[in-house]
Amino acid sequence: MKQIILARRYAKALFAVGKEDGKFEEYSDNLQGMAQLYADTDLADSLTNPLYPVDVREKVMEGVVASIGVDKVMANFLSLLVEKKRADVLPDIADEYQIMVDAEKNVSHGTVVSAVELSKELQAKVQATLEKITGKKVELTASVDPSIIGGIIAKVGDLELNGSIKTQLASLKDSIKGRE
Numbered sequence: 001m002k003q004i005i006l007a008r009r010y011a012k013a014l015f016a017v018g019k020e021d022g023k024f025e026e027y028s029d030n031l032q033g034m035a036q037l038y039a040d041t042d043l044a045d046s047l048t049n050p051l052y053p054v055d056v057r058e059k060v061m062e063g064v065v066a067s068i069g070v071d072k073v074m075a076n077f078l079s080l081l082v083e084k085k086r087a088d089v090l091p092d093i094a095d096e097y098q099i100m101v102d103a104e105k106n107v108s109h110g111t112v113v114s115a116v117e118l119s120k121e122l123q124a125k126v127q128a129t130l131e132k133i134t135g136k137k138v139e140l141t142a143s144v145d146p147s148i149i150g151g152i153i154a155k156v157g158d159l160e161l162n163g164s165i166k167t168q169l170a171s172l173k174d175s176i177k178g179r180e
Contacts, residue, residue: 007092014077014093015100021073028101030070034078035094037064038087047087057082108136110156113145115164118152130156 014031018024038044046052046060061082065075081087102109112118112126123142130138134156149165 002092003089004092004096006086007089007096010077010081010086010089010093011096011100014074015097017073019104023071023073024101024104026071027074028097030068030074031090031094031097033068034064035091037068038090044088047082047090048085054083054085057087061087106136108134108138108156109141110138110154111141111143112155113143113148113153113164115144115146115148115150117144118142126152126154130154130159130161134159 014027015024018027038047043060043064047057049057052060058079061079065078070078078090081090081093110127110130112123118126123140127138127140130140136156138156147166149169151164151168152161153164153167154161
């Protein structure tokens with residue numbers, strides 16, 4: 001279960017410290033790496049299983065911190081999560097922290113869905129258009145969905161631009177029904 005409110009509090013605190021120290025991007029990389037490690041290994045069980053005493057879980061985290069070589073602030077932050085029995089929130093903290101970093105860097109994440117694979121040039125044009133509309137740098141993720149028949153659907157945050165043939169046909173159908 002996601003614990004967004006709690007994760008946002010921890011992420012906000014770490015972000016404030018990281019921004020003050022000028023290391024917020026480094027901390028983002030550290031958190032993403034830890035979240036990946038947490039998801040891909042048995043680390044989650046080692047840090048959150050109540051059958052293990054807290055001091056054993058803290059030693060596990062100390063070992064992980066030493067092996068990945070993070071700075072003292074990040075090491076203390078990760079140790080605090082284990083001490084407060086909040087290590088299970090680590091992936092959510094990493095997600096919330098990344099949102100804060102993206103906002104600081106004026107970056108938005110978007111998706112573009114098309115019926116066929118888009119060329120790199122066309123993806124670049126869609127990205128440039130979305131950047132112009134939103135006023136932010138947009139990082140696009142492209143996917144293919146043949147059910148839209150043709151055209152594209154572009155989404156950035158709350159903005160959705162739907163130029164798919166499927167939507168146009170549905171709109172035409174509704175307007176014809178309205179005339180009857």
